[in-house]
Amino acid sequence: MRGNLVPVIRPGSRFRRLGALLVALALLSAPLPGLAAEPPESVAYSGLTGAGAAFCTLLYAPLKVAYAIGGTVISGLAWAWTLGDTDVSGPILRSAVRGDYVVSPAHLEGRRDLHFVGPQY
16 A cells, blocks of 8 residues: 555646636636626617517507596596595596606616506605
8 A cells, every 4th residue: 555645736736727727717707897888789779679669659558548538537527526626536637647658668678667557646
């Protein structure tokens, strides 16, 4: 039986090169702040996003207008039922009429929220 079973790590050995390779890979795989920025928008991307927003608006806008008209009718009925109390009919009207009527590219990209129902004041 040989006397020394523990491997000896010598300068320039495989283990040292493997360690240097692992450190180099770790440093190269770290995210760099300059590379993490948003890529510039291409004309094709901008055009497709605009076309998608226009198509979504064709579907969304009629629903929003119908909701606003229905809310206006309900608000008018609430106003008449309460004998002109705008504290009741006002929030109904504002919720129905306010909000977004058009879908923009910012909505599709998630940079802006799409509000179907207007804010409660």
